[in-house]
Amino acid sequence: xxxxxxxxxxxxxxxxxxxxxxxxxxxxxxxxxxxxxxxxxxxxxxxxxxxxxxxxxxxxxxxxxxxxxxxxxxxxxxxxxxxxxxxxxxxxxxxxxxxxxxxxxxxxxxxxxxxxxxxxxxxxxxxxxxxxxxxxxxxxxxxxxxxxxxxxxxxxxxxxxxxxxxxxxxxxxxxxxxxxxxxxxxxxxxxxxxxxxxxxxxxxxxxxxxxxxxxxxxxxxxxxxxx
Amino acid sequence: xxxxxxxxxxxxxxxxxxxxxxxxxxxxxxxxxxxxxxxxxxxxxxxxxxxxxxxxxxxxxxxxxxxxxxxxxxxxxxxxxxxxxxxxxxxxxxxxxxxxxxxxxxxxxxxxxxxxxxxxxxxxxxxxxxxxxxxxxxxxxxxxxxxxxxxxxxxxxxxxxxxxxxxxxxxxxxxxxxxxxxxxxxxxxxxxxxxxxxxxxxxxxxxxxxxxxxxxxxxxxxxxxxxxxxxxxxxxxxxxxxxxxxxxxxxxxxxxxxxxxxxxxxxxxxxxxxxxxxxxxxxxxxxxxxxxxxxxxxxxxxxxxxxxxxxxxxxxxxxxxxxxxxxxxxxxxxxxxx
Numbered sequence: 001x002x003x004x005x006x007x008x009x010x011x012x013x014x015x016x017x018x019x020x021x022x023x024x025x026x027x028x029x030x031x032x033x034x035x036x037x038x039x040x041x042x043x044x045x046x047x048x049x050x051x052x053x054x055x056x057x058x059x060x061x062x063x064x065x066x067x068x069x070x071x072x073x074x075x076x077x078x079x080x081x082x083x084x085x086x087x088x089x090x091x092x093x094x095x096x097x098x099x100x101x102x103x104x105x106x107x108x109x110x111x112x113x114x115x116x117x118x119x120x121x122x123x124x125x126x127x128x129x130x131x132x133x134x135x136x137x138x139x140x141x142x143x144x145x146x147x148x149x150x151x152x153x154x155x156x157x158x159x160x161x162x163x164x165x166x167x168x169x170x171x172x173x174x175x176x177x178x179x180x181x182x183x184x185x186x187x188x189x190x191x192x193x194x195x196x197x198x199x200x201x202x203x204x205x206x207x208x209x210x211x212x213x214x215x216x217x218x219x220x221x222x223x224x225x226x227x
Numbered sequence: 228x229x230x231x232x233x234x235x236x237x238x239x240x241x242x243x244x245x246x247x248x249x250x251x252x253x254x255x256x257x258x259x260x261x262x263x264x265x266x267x268x269x270x271x272x273x274x275x276x277x278x279x280x281x282x283x284x285x286x287x288x289x290x291x292x293x294x295x296x297x298x299x300x301x302x303x304x305x306x307x308x309x310x311x312x313x314x315x316x317x318x319x320x321x322x323x324x325x326x327x328x329x330x331x332x333x334x335x336x337x338x339x340x341x342x343x344x345x346x347x348x349x350x351x352x353x354x355x356x357x358x359x360x361x362x363x364x365x366x367x368x369x370x371x372x373x374x375x376x377x378x379x380x381x382x383x384x385x386x387x388x389x390x391x392x393x394x395x396x397x398x399x400x401x402x403x404x405x406x407x408x409x410x411x412x413x414x415x416x417x418x419x420x421x422x423x424x425x426x427x428x429x430x431x432x433x434x435x436x437x438x439x440x441x442x443x444x445x446x447x448x449x450x451x452x453x454x455x456x457x458x459x460x461x462x463x464x465x466x467x468x469x470x471x472x473x474x475x476x477x478x479x480x481x482x483x484x485x486x487x488x489x490x491x492x493x494x495x496x497x498x499x500x501x502x503x504x505x506x507x508x509x510x511x512x513x514x515x516x517x518x519x520x521x522x523x524x525x526x527x528x529x530x531x532x533x534x535x536x537x538x539x540x541x542x543x544x545x546x547x548x549x550x551x552x553x554x555x556x557x558x559x560x561x562x563x564x565x
Binding site for chain 2: 118
């Protein structure tokens with residue numbers, strides 16, 4: 001049995017998580033500062049992939065990155081292949097799982113005590129320092145939970161990925177496209193095997209998220225009982 | 228050292244219009260919640276931007292709508308202590324204090340170290356220096372916040388309700404300690420508070436603020452030697468007020484009102500059964516006993532039609548009859564303007 005789908009899925013999930021991590025931090029912080037109405041509009045746009053069928057995302061991605069479309073063609077001309085390539089998988093899963101990171105991070109940033117940032121400013125600390133050394137550490141549990149959820153979602157992404165990069169064994173196959181392929185070809189044994197692998201990874205991720213949330217709650221209780 | 232403030236800021240529900248100046252020492256801004264005192268402090272620190280006006284600290288313009296100057300908080304050298312102390316939860320006490328010295332370049336780390344040692348000794352923080360904020364008490368958190376501000380060498384220190392997060396029984400002791408430290412530090416300090424005792428204990432001047440405007444700025448030791456507004460007297464805890472019409476008061480007794488003041492007030496511990504001056508017959512309306520003190524509400528007998536009840540807190544043994552004579556000293560009467 002080739003472990004390529006596991007490797008490819010992990011690779012896609014890892015790279016898309018890195019993109020999502022920074023984009024989520026940036027947008028989660030940036031959107032929070034807008035007035036209510038504009039914030040609402042951004043919220044809708046950035047959360048849309050969560051509620052849209054992944055095939056709709058895949059459809060739009062094909063329209064943008066298809067080899068015969070302007071952007072896809074341009075990228076192909078400079079040697080970057082997106083459609084039918086694992087890099088396309090990174091983009092597809094990043095878009096589908098981005099809302100999970102964005103919403104969790106924004107929630108964490110909104111719960112952040114803004115006085116801490118103001119205190120940092122009056123102490124002469126730069127905005128950059130305040131963001132990375134005070135705001136992000138104070139919200140680290142929310143950020144970690146969002147990253148892990150987004151990673152898990154990216155790992156299991158099927159719809160948009162299969163539309164954009166298809167299923168080529170040894171090249172674009174991921175765990176979820178492999179399961180579908182085995183099921184379609186009546187290879188129940190192998191399908192069960194990959195279902196099992198996926199279940200284990202997902203369960204581990206959720207346990208991890210729970211541990212993070214529990215430590216967060218524990219700390220908060222300790223603090224509030226004091227003040 | 229001097230601070231000149233003259234700012235306006237409109238909000239949906241109220242507008243702030245504050246002007247005052249200080250010449251060193253500890254000032255209190257005394258007002259009820261919603262009076263605009265915390266907003267004033269936030270404008271000074273650069274956290275809130277006023278609509279118009281100017282803020283000048285030691286000749287340096289921090290904000291001026293006319294000259295289009297609005298220095299960021301980082302450049303103002305204004306130390307601000309938040310009500311909840313705003314200690315960084317991810318840092319230890321030591322890191323919280325060291326971060327206040329980030330203006331010093333790293334090659335001067337020996338200065339940082341000696342300043343740090345000095346401040347933790349002064350504020351008795353040695354024992355908890357490696358604890359995180361959630362592992363220390365409220366009083367300790369306050370001292371850490373103060374240490375962090377002091378090492379950052381601000382030109383002025385602003386304290387926003389510094390004792391409101393602390394238990395009542397700790398306050399007096401910590402207030403005296405705070406006053407010593409701030410006096411030793413010798414910089415300009417503004418304290419925002421709604422507690423008149425705190426204001427009088429800590430500061431050399433008390434500025435009373437109501438509905439977004441400063442009413443009076445008074446020197447603490449001579450607080451009633453100059454005419455003050457009725458609203459200031461209310462903030463300072465006075466409850467007994469009478470309207471004056473010439474020498475007649477709405478309490479029904481005559482007073483000596485040469486300067487045509489509008490109101491008169493007297494503190495609720497100024498009366499005595501044994502005082503020889505200004506003896507008047509009174510009628511007791513209610514008595515409440517608690518812990519050896521009696522709170523009496525009464526009216527002067529000449530004024531049974533008056534609606535103004537007078538409050539009197541006393542430890543004296545009172546006659547059981549509800550009508551008797553009490554006296555008060557002339558000097559305990561305070562004349563007020565509108």
